[in-house]
Amino acid sequence: MSEELRLRIVSGIVLAVVVLVSTWYGGIGFRLLAAAISLLVYYEWSTITKLAEKDFQANAIGWLGTALVAAVTVLGEFDYAIPLLLIFTVLTAILSGLRRGSWWLPGGVFYSALSGISLAAIRGEDSVGLAAMLFVFAVVWATDILAYFVGRAVGGPKLAPKISPGKTWSGAIGGTISGVIAGTAVALVQFPNTGIWVACIALLLSVSSQVGDLFESFLKRRFGVKDSSRLIPGHGGVMDRVDGLVFACFAAFLLAIGLAATRGDPAASLGGLLLGL
Structure with a gap:
């Protein structure tokens, strides 16, 4: 077995254990996991699409929106998380239009923030x-x-x-x-x-x-x-x-x-x- 395959297996087992244990216990532990996934997804999305390079300030607002939605998701306040998601998606879309920026910005906010909300809401x-x-x-x-x-x-x-x-x-x-x-x-x-x-x-x-x-x-x-x-x-x-x-x-x-x-x-x-x- 190669070192790379061994590493892949070990990290896969660790990930599965973390996900299944947090799913089993639910509550704030699972909501924290959902919020972490949301933030990491936005980090990767913004890195892939080079949002910070194209417009640092607009990307900072994207980060703010994603972080606020993640925080509200951790608290389990989905009635507030969904409006926040929509507000920051629309806000970043307006910014992208006015500044001739990247439409990947509002897409990233919506995709990453909804990831956390949907996971946490389904688990309940x-x-x-x-x-x-x-x-x-x-x-x-x-x-x-x-x-x-x-x-x-x-x-x-x-x-x-x-x-x-x-x-x-x-x-x-x-x-x-x-x-x-x-x-x-x-x-x-x-x-x-x-x-x-x-x-x-x-x-x-x-x-x-x-x-x-x-x-x-x-x-x-x-x-x-x-x-x-x-x-x-x-x-x-x-x-x-x-x-x-x-x-x-x-x-x-x-x-x-x-x-x-x-x-x-x-x-x-x-x-x-x-x-x-």
Whole structure:
């Protein structure tokens, strides 16, 4: 076993333990993890897109907005976090327009801040939130792992050759099927009466996670970088590891918010809505 592979395995185990333990205990520990992911994603996004080089002051406002949303997320005040996210996204968009700056700035604020909010909101404070988060993890991880192995074993037409030459349609389909099976199994073990709903949600999240993977590949190719950073030994950056998870959480969060609004119950458990409870 090479030193690089050993390093990759060790750091991967450490990351998995940190994520799963914080998910299990929930509360402020998980919200801190979500906020840290949000800040690190903005750091990598701003580095890749060279926002500080293009407009240091505007990027500082982007940092301020992301940090404020992360702080409010840690406190669990999502009713304030979402308006702050929208305010700073619009503010940085206006700044970019007036100063002829980079539109990657408001995109980075929105992407990174929503990452933390969606993760923390789905986990919530109760056992249903834990079940919902494990459901999301199962879908995303099974999709990612099986897409890789099925794609290598079967091969065939490329999924998006100009964005990510290694991805194939066979891998995408295999990953989606695996994600649906894994997510549905995790949900049914905990809530046997959830029915076909969770399979449909698992399908949505699996596709969303692959879109997120492709989006980050596009971003890195657009700016000519291999990894989002070198923060994680053997794995690259945080964005390299959470690209699919972030997009799946976006989809899950927005869907749950929409369902809560439809039911007229903004205080409903987002995890419960996601699982059809």
